[in-house]
Amino acid sequence: MVVLLEGSPISTEEHWSSVGVIIAFLVTSLTKALLPRCSVRTFYTQVLNEEERQRLCQNMAGALKGAQRQALSFKHHTDKMISKLTLLVIMMLTGNCMLWKAYIAQSTCACKECSPSKDLWYNKRFNKSVQPFLSANMNFSEEAFKWWKRLQNEQGTFDLFKKTVHDLFGMFPKPDVKEYHPDRCRTCAVVGNSGNLLRSRYGPVIDFYDVVI
Template sequence: MMINKRTLRQVVVFVSVASTICIVLFCQTSTWSFHTDACVCNCAMDSEGLLWFSQRYKPSANVTLNTKNSPLDFHTYWWWKSLQNESTVADYKKVVEVLFSLFPDKDHYSDTSPSRCRTCAVVGNSGNLIGSHYGALIDSQDFVIRMNEGPTKGFEQDVGSKTTHRVIYPESAVDMDETTHLILLPFKILDLQWLISIFTTRHIDLTYMYVKPSVKADRNKVMILHPAFMKYIYESWLQSHGGYPSTGFISLIFALHICDEVSMFGFGPTKDGVWHHYFDDFSSDSNGGPHDGGSEGEVIAQLHQKHRITTYKGWE
């Protein structure tokens, strides 16, 4: 009888330890495969959500451009080139050479691990931020990603004051302080040339419209989104709907690749269904331009429903 009890205790301990090891290994595998850090700070996604996410998310995607990953395959190059017509197209390879003689030439944010828990706020420019009082919550995140000209001064209570990354293209560029990473979203080779120009000769002040010939920013914090990353978002996440993804949607998928918990603020209409910026009264149409706002909205809703992101609408 004593032997049986002791044996039983040993079996119980063994099963308990073995179960714990299996759970830890499963969590680590899930974390590494899907970049969700499931066991550390994003634990709510169920198996159905993981399947949906894994069908769209590509862990091996080249997120930012560098010398090593800069060669573009035929299909990527022509898809990227088709986004905007350029009357004169420079030699892409030579432009890349100059780029990375000026800016950091490395694989940014390749520090994924099961123990990392990086929180990020992706802050759009919707008028639903007005009166939201989200400022403190936004500023509490490790990274705060803003886009285009979205200001903070005068709106701190609702949008926060912290900006670690700002996603821009030449036509939407603004000055930024030394704490902010300039993230270029290049729609054409001329955009890459403009980036070089604003830190050197400052001679490019016209694309299809007037652009700033100089931008205040830290050269050592410049990053460039990879054209292949833009194509991957368009094909894998949007199923090729619309002309190409919006800056806001690209910023969201960028956050999913460099962060472990993602919160979205300032996307969508106001409570009254009006689409406008929090910093002006200009109204817009959610499906205006080359972007498929409906498809982007459906993906965002799914990401929220499956607990991969948290969305804040301003009135809830």
């Protein structure tokens, strides 16, 4: 007997195993109910007539179709659920990345605290764009030079200052100092020449910082 089923075939062994269990259960239950003391073969060949055999085959085919539909429906709902979960995970990851980029853009550095003070007065007046180190490529304005001259009582001209800076940096190799970047945390230790440093054992603590002034 060959039973043709509509729809696409079941692709997983679990679904076919479930269908086989259902068919075996239906045949066994029907046999025990109608003829408890007869074997399945005797029941099918001798007890049932042709019409009853056809009806039994139709019932078995219907049960098999129903089991196949349930298996396909379960697989369809499972695929839809997996697709929704995948989309949700992608949206969550994208949102976290956008929030992290926005946080980095608002922050001036990657340190836990980018400013040594939480005072609003200090933060409003602290210019984060000013670089603390002089370099050969630094664009030092003449206005800043004049302000520096008033502090140092310097008599030289701005052109002389630029020539001196150029000659000075030509004598030394490029310093191994991390450049400013919002994704980077730079730490600095300001060390004076006080006698309190003598035998203070602050050497390892000072060396822990990226820059020592």
